[in-house]
Amino acid sequence: MASLxxxxxxxxxxxxxxxxxxRPDKLGVVTDGVKHSMNPFDxxxxxxxxxxxxxxxxxxxxxxxxxxxxxxxxxRTALAMGxxxxxxxEIAEKEYEGIGPLQVSKMxxxxxxxxxxxxxxxxxxxxxxDCNQTGQMLASYLDWPQATFASEVVVEDGDLKVTREVDGxxxxxxxxxxxxxxADLRLNEPRYATLPNIMKAKKKPMLKKKPADLGVDxxxxxxVLKVDDPPTRExxxxxxxxxxxxxxxxxxxxx
Amino acid sequence: xxxxNIIQSSLRTYRVKRYVFQSxxxxxxxxxxxxxxxxWQHYRALPTGVTKLGSEQFIIKNTMATTDHLTPEIxxxxxxxxxxxxxxxxxxTSGVSDPYWAFYWxxxxxxxxxxxxxxxxxxxxxxxxxxxxxxxxxxxCIKLGANNVLANDIDPVAEKAIHLNAELNGVSIETSTENxxxxxxxxxxxxxxxxxxxDESFTKQVTDWLLKLLSLKRKMIMIGDPGRVFxxxxxxxxxxxxxxxxxxxxxxxxxxxxxxxxxVWTIK
Ligand SMILES: C[S@@+](CC[C@H](N)C(=O)[O-])C[C@H]1O[C@@H](n2cnc3c(N)ncnc32)[C@H](O)[C@@H]1O
Numbered sequence: 001m002a003s004l005x006x007x008x009x010x011x012x013x014x015x016x017x018x019x020x021x022x023r024p025d026k027l028g029v030v031t032d033g034v035k036h037s038m039n040p041f042d043x044x045x046x047x048x049x050x051x052x053x054x055x056x057x058x059x060x061x062x063x064x065x066x067x068x069x070x071x072x073x074x075x076r077t078a079l080a081m082g083x084x085x086x087x088x089x090e091i092a093e094k095e096y097e098g099i100g101p102l103q104v105s106k107m108x109x110x111x112x113x114x115x116x117x118x119x120x121x122x123x124x125x126x127x128x129x130d131c132n133q134t135g136q137m138l139a140s141y142l143d144w145p146q147a148t149f150a151s152e153v154v155v156e157d158g159d160l161k162v163t164r165e166v167d168g169x170x171x172x173x174x175x176x177x178x179x180x181x182x183a184d185l186r187l188n189e190p191r192y193a194t195l196p197n198i199m200k201a202k203k204k205p206m207l208k209k210k211p212a213d214l215g216v217d218x219x220x221x222x223x224v225l226k227v228d229d230p231p232t233r234e235x236x237x238x239x240x241x242x243x244x245x246x247x248x249x250x251x252x253x254x255x
Numbered sequence: 256x257x258x259x260n261i262i263q264s265s266l267r268t269y270r271v272k273r274y275v276f277q278s279x280x281x282x283x284x285x286x287x288x289x290x291x292x293x294x295w296q297h298y299r300a301l302p303t304g305v306t307k308l309g310s311e312q313f314i315i316k317n318t319m320a321t322t323d324h325l326t327p328e329i330x331x332x333x334x335x336x337x338x339x340x341x342x343x344x345x346x347x348t349s350g351v352s353d354p355y356w357a358f359y360w361x362x363x364x365x366x367x368x369x370x371x372x373x374x375x376x377x378x379x380x381x382x383x384x385x386x387x388x389x390x391x392x393x394x395x396c397i398k399l400g401a402n403n404v405l406a407n408d409i410d411p412v413a414e415k416a417i418h419l420n421a422e423l424n425g426v427s428i429e430t431s432t433e434n435x436x437x438x439x440x441x442x443x444x445x446x447x448x449x450x451x452x453x454d455e456s457f458t459k460q461v462t463d464w465l466l467k468l469l470s471l472k473r474k475m476i477m478i479g480d481p482g483r484v485f486x487x488x489x490x491x492x493x494x495x496x497x498x499x500x501x502x503x504x505x506x507x508x509x510x511x512x513x514x515x516x517x518x519v520w521t522i523k
Pocket of ligand 1: 355356358359360361362363364385386387388389390407408409410413433434435436448449450451453
């Protein structure tokens with residue numbers, strides 16, 4: 001029964017709890033000395049894969065990350081959550097700045113082929129660039145069906161029945177494997193790694209690759225022109241009575 | 256725009272939810288982390304060949320006697336969630352020898368359960384427990400009436416933990432820290448291994464040894480394992496015969512993500 005090899009994409013991003021600061025050159029955000037962790041949606045993706053393994057549907061989980069050396073910490077987290085092994089595609093810091101979902105999805109597609117994957121789960125988007133493109137591009141490069149924004153995944157007659165979170169409701173689709181799934185928020189609640197899992201994770205294999213090994217062209221296709229802070233909120237005013245509120249609203253032309 | 260808002264708001268809920276959870280966890284683990292660092296530094300600072308007092312006290316302070324495992328007839332000092340060090344994080348453990356002896360691994364649990372339920376594999380036998388860890392399987396063998404039991408673990412702290420656990424169960428035990436993997440001139444008739452297949456190259460080394468032992472002499476070899484991937488990728492897989500399979504306890508699953516059960520095999 002346990003037959004699937006599941007690949008999961010894990011991106012290292014600025015931690016969700018960190019207050020992000022724009023760089024003085026306005027071409028990116030400050031990353032030096034800032035706490036990073038696994039993209040929350042990718043944690044959900046790993047969790048789903050581990051659950052498939054616990055149900056004996058998956059036989060092996062391979063966590064994959066493309067990026068600078070520090071991505072290995074992210075991969076160790078994935079291994080401690082229950083992935084069996086990891087692949088790190090190492091990209092120099094400078095080069096990594098220029099690339100995006102296009103190059104990453106090409107690398108993931110090549111790995112999916114090399115590893116003979118049956119299922120690729122990625123987060124629906126990363127909380128740093130909010131692109132929401134990698135899963136879709138990956139499916140397209142592989143020419144595999146995809147089920148995006150998944151909130152439930154069940155195996156039915158060898159196919160996957162996936163519930164998708166769509167605007168204002170849910171949609172249920174059936175996809176044949178191999179396929180790509182992108183994880184939405186409500187798919188599951190990821191577990192955290194306990195000490196025994198962490199200890200064993202250190203012994204799990206981590207394969208290192210370079211983009212050139214995968215034959216992917218790393219030429220940037222998108223140029224960042226400017227990064228701005230969100231507009232700062234102006235201070236409000238206190239009103240004493242309903243009458244005053246109404247007159248203030250009239251003053252600013254709201255009513 | 257609407258879609259964008261939904262994404263934003265769901266992400267916000269998510270962040271808030273996670274944040275609350277994380278901050279509770281962090282508040283706890285920050286405390287635990289600093290304790291862990293101090294303790295480990297103290298532990299490492301001890302002269303080589305750790306004084307008897309040092310590592311024993313370390314074990315006693317950082318473990319709790321528990322029967323929350325598959326062999327409750329054996330009481331074991333283990334690092335449980337009630338112990339502070341249980342909650343330390345990644346970087347805190349790197350560079351020091353990890354406390355494998357402080358946990359009762361799924362492979363060891365099912366192997367011990369199997370032997371307790373099938374004493375004929377043990378009674379009157381000369382048994383070598385390789386990678387004994389907390390010593391549970393070896394202790395069970397003594398209690399069941401083996402002729403001779405050697406608990407072997409290369410970690411000197413594990414050796415201390417094995418003695419403490421034996422004492423807790425009213426037996427005395429013979430231990431050794433010699434690396435026996437690769438040795439073929441052994442008088443033991445039964446070799447048991449609980450959860451020794453978590454590292455790829457080590458698994459190859461151990462299984463090659465077991466196959467060699469098997470080809471040289473008639474030995475009874477039994478292993479307990481939750482089905483870690485490497486076992487299924489090496490030549491040994493053709494020699495594995497399953498004797499029994501058990502569901503793991505909730506606590507054990509929590510400590511071994513991805514596994515719900517583990518099995519006992521003999522090698523033929
Ligand atoms: C995962 S633990 C298993 C402990 C115990 N059998 C159980 O199942 O709970 C692996 C143990 O093997 C020990 N070990 C590692 N290499 C060894 C070797 N070459 N010879 C003996 N023991 C070894 C470690 O120190 C550790 O205590």
